[in-house]
Amino acid sequence: DAGVIQSPRHEVTEMGQEVTLRCKLISGHNSLFWYRQTMMRGLELLIYFNNNVPIDDSGMPEDRFSAKMPNASFSTLKIQPSEPRDSAVYFCASSLDSHNEQFFGPGTRLTVL
Amino acid sequence: KQEVTQIPAALSVPEGENLVLNCSFTDSAIYNLQWFRQDPGKGLTSLLLIQSSQREQTSGRLNASLDKSSGRSTLYIAASQPGDSATYLCAVSPLYALNFGKGTSLLVTP
Numbered sequence: 001d002a003g004v005i006q007s008p009r010h011e012v013t014e015m016g017q018e019v020t021l022r023c024k025l026i027s028g029h030n031s032l033f034w035y036r037q038t039m040m041r042g043l044e045l046l047i048y049f050n051n052n053v054p055i056d057d058s059g060m061p062e063d064r065f066s067a068k069m070p071n072a073s074f075s076t077l078k079i080q081p082s083e084p085r086d087s088a089v090y091f092c093a094s095s096l097d098s099h100n101e102q103f104f105g106p107g108t109r110l111t112v113l
Numbered sequence: 114k115q116e117v118t119q120i121p122a123a124l125s126v127p128e129g130e131n132l133v134l135n136c137s138f139t140d141s142a143i144y145n146l147q148w149f150r151q152d153p154g155k156g157l158t159s160l161l162l163i164q165s166s167q168r169e170q171t172s173g174r175l176n177a178s179l180d181k182s183s184g185r186s187t188l189y190i191a192a193s194q195p196g197d198s199a200t201y202l203c204a205v206s207p208l209y210a211l212n213f214g215k216g217t218s219l220l221v222t223p
Contacts (some may be wrong), residue, residue, distance in 0.1 A: 042215050043202070059210075102211060
């Protein structure tokens with residue numbers, strides 16, 4: 001298995017633009033997590049899906065952020081409109097179920113100018 | 114809210130030394146604890162997972178222990194090598210998501 005796949009690896013955009021980050025889970029995993037990493041706050045959970053259903057989105061900063069899981073293997077995280085303070089590394093992780101080992105993708109480094 | 118603290122924040126050792134990285138957490142009600150390695154500009158690589166009912170896990174030169182009642186975990190690295198240089202992150206799972214510490218940045222010098 002190729003592991004968790006994220007795209008793009010790097011994204012540079014201007015303030016106000018829409019950004020879409022993509023994640024492909026490890027086959028057979030039913031839990032999907034989006035995390036954000038910044039120097040100031042470290043790694044924080046944004047949203048958690050189980051069996052394609054959002055279970056906890058309390059970490060999503062505001063309405064500008066939305067996440068979907070249209071099928072069992074794919075998820076998107078969208079920011080519209082983007083702001084400079086959204087600049088961070090966004091990680092997607094998957095696990096066999098909610099209490100198992102989590103495997104992380106390589107991350108998307110987002111820079112909003 | 115679960116707080117995870119890692120000490121020291123940075124560590125530099127000569128090659129060959131055995132070393133211990135520390136992690137503490139404030140709420141003992143956890144499902145598991147996971148240690149990760151992160152290389153600069155890269156993603157997180159899972160090193161060891163300890164379930165709440167376990168006391169330790171071993172993988173090669175790595176050994177992680179868990180004392181849930183006191184809210185502590187240690188990661189022991191034997192015979193350190195320059196290739197071990199990275200940031201090591203401890204994370205606990207009180208429900209499903211991981212709560213991360215800020216990490217220990219390790220430098221192993223030849």
